[in-house]
Amino acid sequence: MGKIIAIANQKGGVGKTTTAVNLAASLGVLEKKVLLIDADPQANASSGLGINVDDVEMGTYQLLEHTASAKDLIVSTSSPNLDIIPAHIDLVAIEIELVDMEQREYMLRKALAPIKEDYDYIIIDCAPSLGLLTLNALSASDSVLIPIQCEYFALEGLGKLLNTIKSVQKIHNTQLDIEGLLLTMYDSRLRLSNQVVEEVNQHFEGLTFKTIIQRNVRLSEAPSYGESIINYDAASKGSENYLSLANELIQKNS
Template identity: 60%
Template sequence: MGKTIAIANQKGGVGKTTTAINLAASFAVLEYKTLLIDADPQANSTTGLGFDLRNIQQSIYDCMINEGQAADVVLGTEMEYLKLLPSHIDLVGAELELINHPNRENVLKKIIAPVKDQYDFIIVDCSPSLGLITVNALTAADSVIIPVQCEFFALEGLGKLLNTIKIVQSHLNTDLEIEGILMTMYDGRLRLSNQVVNEVRQHFEDMVFNVLIHRNTRLGEAPSFGKPAILYDPDSNGSVNYLNLAREILQKNDATKITNQEKILAASDEQRDT
């Protein structure tokens, strides 16, 4: 059964969607069957994988409101091991439409259940809010990754998110874990970046991933070409960072599947070191 990981932070501009797209793509490159669920009405994960919203016939909205089946809505991508459950602007109204639903916090969990066994990883890109859709994602998830940018006010709102996670753990999903806090937009040349990383690591200790996501032009350019960074520029720092994040998560979860691609990448790394 696949592991569902929500990418959540109600603070905008922290690299949440960038993380969702590129972590999912990295798992796919390592030949893990991966489903990316775009649960953000802005639909940036959908467009970031090259889809034109005008051509989307069905989306996660249809699954949540019209009881559509995920298997009928999931789209293939140019990566063999990566699929997408797209979003649409219609999702903006979903929270109001679900308000009287008798089991409203568990709608997404119910949508995922029939397809969960088909994937090794399911990545959920949450909206930058702590509304009902995000609560649905946390209720459906096995764990959550919290992106935090290496900038002033980095911890702003983090306490509120952690409190929401605790509430979900207490009342809706007792098995929910924090996969890790991910430091994004890191620039080693800046004293502030290093100060923020040190502060977060002192406060949260081993909850913080070892991998840092460096500020990288290619990560910003790739979505405009409808590609994850690992397809747009495989050798860029951003691509390597997210591939290493995927490896760190696999190691943390004691994943035993070693693919030919991973062996090739490891051999390539060793060759560069010699």
């Protein structure tokens, strides 16, 4: 039974794409069949897995427009058990084009229905906004994973995101769950990092993943080589963290 997980937070720079790419790669290494969908016009998840974005002729745009089937858009990656539907800058235009369509919030859900059972997990890397693209991702997903960086304004905007999730649950997708909050960019030397961890655990007890993603130089280097952290440096702290997260996710869903 396939599970669709959206990775969302309207704040940029919280480790959303890093999490989408490395969680997907880690699940693949743990022998789960995974599809990553790049639903961000910046297409960083695509380039982060070694895809030359300029060469992408078909991808998430066509998936949402229903001008190509999901099966036709899947590209395999060098990471074990991991496929991707890549994005291209043309995805920027999709929100405008979807506005007049009937059932515009469900375009992604419909497009993914035929392939959902082909994968153990389908991970959607959302754009850093709460627009129609993210709404489509949330309407198509079984759950949402929210990365939160261990920095000063960490919880700012979280209320807004949780309200959006509530209204999606009410109107578009009654099945949508919160998979969990993931603390990212943690630096144990900083008092602030520790305060954020405390605060999030206090406010969202039981909703927060035990795994915390630490700040790691190798983790920020990996995308420039078009590789997941697992391929780039399997012995790094970043790799250890994301494998731990993947294990936690699998246990939670077994």
